[in-house]
Amino acid sequence: MITRNKTPSKYVYYGLYLYFSGLLLRRAAERLSYIFKRNHVSIWNWIQKYHPKRISSKRKRIAEYIIDETLIKVGSQYIWLWVAIEPRNRQILALNISKERNMLIAERFISGLVRIHGKHPVSTDRGTWYPQACRFLNLDHHIHSHYEKSIIERKMQYIKDRAESFDDYFPCKMKNCNLNHIINWLTLFVDYHNKERNR
Incomplete structure (x- = not known):
């Protein structure tokens, strides 16, 4: 049975941060690999799942x-x-x-x-x-x-x-x-x- 290692969220955020900083996917993956090994395809997948236009779609209890x-x-x-x-x-x-x-x-x-x-x-x-x-x-x-x-x-x-x-x-x-x-x-x-x- 093959087990997949899930990437900790802090590294996902760092990969997204590098990409949104203006780096190309391969360059962002290269920088991320200094601390956590992932390739440019992984970062591309994270970008597809992340929707930067909306901060939250969940309704919260709000006073004002x-x-x-x-x-x-x-x-x-x-x-x-x-x-x-x-x-x-x-x-x-x-x-x-x-x-x-x-x-x-x-x-x-x-x-x-x-x-x-x-x-x-x-x-x-x-x-x-x-x-x-x-x-x-x-x-x-x-x-x-x-x-x-x-x-x-x-x-x-x-x-x-x-x-x-x-x-x-x-x-x-x-x-x-x-x-x-x-x-x-x-x-x-x-x-x-x-x-x-x-x-």
């Missing part, structure tokens, strides 16, 4: 959405990073990037949350785009309490530091880049972060 946005630098351009967390377990519910910040982008981000997790109250800073978006989506909206402000600011800084570190090590050299490599890497990072918080 705590949402914020911050400006980050990617290569030579600045982009807006949008993040939503849940206050009880502080998991990241959604994450996105945009080149602008306005009511339409805020509404699209929040409507994506509602589509996956249902309608819940929304807590934000004093940005004028949030109340308008919440009214349009028929959601209760309030300004962050001190506690909510504290946890979202810490989480934003945590993500921002890692996003900018990623760009330092793996700068994009493409002209007019669509930034898909950044959103793929951030989504992979969030997926791993949430699994670690669930342990």
Whole structure:
């Protein structure tokens, strides 16, 4: 009887991380092989099973959405990073990037949350785009309490530091880049972060 060795999840994530960093499959497998022997076909299979566009499809028990946005630098351009967390377990519910910040982008981000997790109250800073978006989506909206402000600011800084570190090590050299490599890497990072918080 042939037994197959299942690859530990930390090595699967590292293989995906290498690929989303911009390495070719063979080069990613070569780097991974320094710590865990797997070939490029294994990494290709992991990519097929991983869906980087969606952070979570499972419904969670959610008290409210705590949402914020911050400006980050990617290569030579600045982009807006949008993040939503849940206050009880502080998991990241959604994450996105945009080149602008306005009511339409805020509404699209929040409507994506509602589509996956249902309608819940929304807590934000004093940005004028949030109340308008919440009214349009028929959601209760309030300004962050001190506690909510504290946890979202810490989480934003945590993500921002890692996003900018990623760009330092793996700068994009493409002209007019669509930034898909950044959103793929951030989504992979969030997926791993949430699994670690669930342990």
